Structure formats: structure tokens, C-alpha cells
Ligand code: ADP
């Protein structure tokens with residue numbers, strides 16, 4: 001394969017730049033020409049495709065966000081628009097595509113491959129850690145550390161005022177960020193969308209903690225559980241503590257990528273290029289039990305997610321009492 005294109009798509013995640021850099025450098029090392037696509041599929045069908053040289057990737061490894069920019073592009077679900085994108089790629093002789101994003105982005109790439117014959121490889125880039133076929137996604141570790149920093153700060157003020165603070169974290173429909181943040185941040189309560197979350201249980205737990213002299217409660221709430229203000233209102237009816245809610249929001253998506261995310265991104269990107277250099281495609285790259293693995297790209301929506309989040313929840317539940 002002579003020419004490949006790289007794009008980032010869907011929500012950005014710290015470490016995407018390290019993946020872009022590694023993919024570009026490794027491809028050049030293997031004698032391939034590399035193109036960048038700006039603004040994900042949105043830019044692909046508007047012909048925002050450019051030759052990516054060394055200057056573009058220089059100095060991006062430690063920057064959050066994505067130097068290629070990203071976007072959501074609903075039109076890409078329509079084959080008519082995918083044909084326009086395919087034409088833009090073919091005109092430049094591009095045969096292989098590395099897409100860094102979530103399973104929605106993989107679906108777009110898979111359709112482009114089936115309809116127009118490109119070799120595609122998906123790299124898991126999202127803070128949510130919600131992609132089947134990989135234990136961790138690029139951006140999850142950095143995001144987790146951002147949340148932990150916030151928890152430490154919130155605990156200071158929660159203790160001074162003897163308050164209960166509900167901390168809403170991202171994750172879309174997944175509770176991974178909340179569970180890991182609870183375990184690593186010493187959280188005192190946890191609500192995740194994978195399980196029923198009776199508010200009475202949480203209220204009981206808070207009252208019990210206060211009966212044993214604890215001065216604060218930090219409760220991690222995954223955004224997929226529901227509206228935090230409704231949860232706050234329900235909790236307030238059942239506890240005697242003052243309750244506050246904090247939505248961490250998009251601050252979780254930014255920041256200098258952690259070393260772990262940069263290494264993960266680099267390893268996964270190197271594998272993606274190895275696949276394309278062998279004229280193969282139709283796969284996603286992941287990390288499982290510390291090893292870089294490949295799965296059919298459709299595994300991301302047809303496979304079964306490892307339910308280790310439930311096991312970790314049980315641990316967090318015991319430790320939060
Ligand atoms: P993520 O990649 O993080 O899951 P999205 O679900 O928003 O994020 O998908 C990113 C982009 O991928 C969408 O804006 C769209 O351009 C493309 N995409 C998502 N789902 C499909 C689909 N079923 N068919 C074609 N393209 C899709």
C-alpha cells in the first residue's frame with residue numbers, strides 16, 4: 001500500500017495526537033505517503049485532505065485535543081455522502097485509512113470499506129473507555145487523572161463544610177470513569193448506569209458514615225445514570241447533610257495526555273500501520289491483558305463488553321463505606 005489517510009472522529013481525547021504522530025512516523029518509515037483529514041468525516045466529504053509532513057506532527061505528542069480537529073458528521077450515515085468522501089480519497093490514490101475515534105467512527109469506516117474497497121483500521125480514542133475489544137481506550141487514563149485532581153479539591157471543601165458532594169463524570173452510557181475514579185479517589189458513594197442505583201441505599205450509606213464520625217461524602221455519579229439535579233433533589237429528601245452537585249463537564253476532555261495514554265496510543269498506532277503495510281484492514285486495534293490485539297472492526301458493536309466494571313463496582317462499594 002502506497003498512501004494512507006489518518007483522521008480523528010467523534011469526541012476528542014488526550015493522546016489522539018500521540019496516535020497521529022506514531023501512525024504518521026511509522027507509515028513514513030515503512031515507505032508510505034501519509035495524508036491527514038481535517039474535521040473527521042465532515043472534512044473527508046468536503047475534501048479537507050492534505051499531505052501530512054514532518055512539520056505537522058512535530059511537537060504534538062504532549063498536546064491534548066487533536067491537531068487534525070474532529071467533528072460529528074450525521075451525513076456520513078448516508079451512502080450518497082460516503083461516495084463523495086470515497087471519491088476525494090481515491091483522487092489522491094489513498095488506499096488505507098486509520099480512524100481514531102469510537103465505535104460510531106468505526107461504523108463509518110467499515111461502510112466506507114465495504115462500499116468502496118478501502119482498507120480501514122480503527123484505533124480506540126475516547127475518554128469513555130466504552131469500546132468493546134480493548135481493555136483501555138486512548139484518553140481514559142488522562143481523564144481519570146483529571147477527575148482525581150478535582151476530587152481532591154472537592155474533598156477539601158466538602159470536609160470544611162461537612163457536606164455531601166455529588167460529582168458527575170462523563171462516560172456516556174458507561175460507568176468506567178466513575179468506577180475507576182471512585183476506587184482511585186477514595187470515593188464514598190458510586191452510581192453507575194450498568195446497575196440499579198437505589199437512592200435509599202446511598203442515603204443510608206451517607207447516614208451511616210456520618211454516624212461513625214465522617215465529615216464529608218464524595219459521591220461519583222456517572223452521567224449515564226440520569227439528571228444529577230434530580231438525583232440531588234431525591235437525596236436531599238433522605239439525608240441530613242447539605243448536598244451540592246458538581247458537573248465536571250468538558251474539562252475532562254482536555255489536558256496534557258498522561259504518559260500511559262501516550263504509550264498506549266503509540267503502541268496501537270504502530271500496530272495499525274503494520275496491518276495496513278501488509279495490505280490488510282477491516283480491523284480495530286486494542287489492548288487486552290497488556291498485549292496489543294486486533295479484532296474484526298465489527299467486534300466493536302457485535303462483541304460483548306467485559307463486565308469488569310461490575311466487579312470493580314463491588315470493590316468500590318465495600319471500600320466506600
Ligand atoms: P464515536 O466515534 O465516538 O462513537 P459518534 O457516534 O458521534 O462518535 O460517531 C462519530 C461519527 O462517525 C459520526 O458523526 C458519523 O460521521 C460517523 N458514524 C457514526 N455512526 C455511523 C453509522 N452508523 N454509519 C456511518 N457513519 C457513522
Ligand code: F6P
Pocket residue numbers: 011126127128170171172223253
Ligand atoms: O464520548 C465522549 C464524551 O465526552 C462523552 O463522555 C460525553 O457524553 C460526550 O462526549 C459529550 O459530547 P459533546 O462534546 O458533543 O458535548
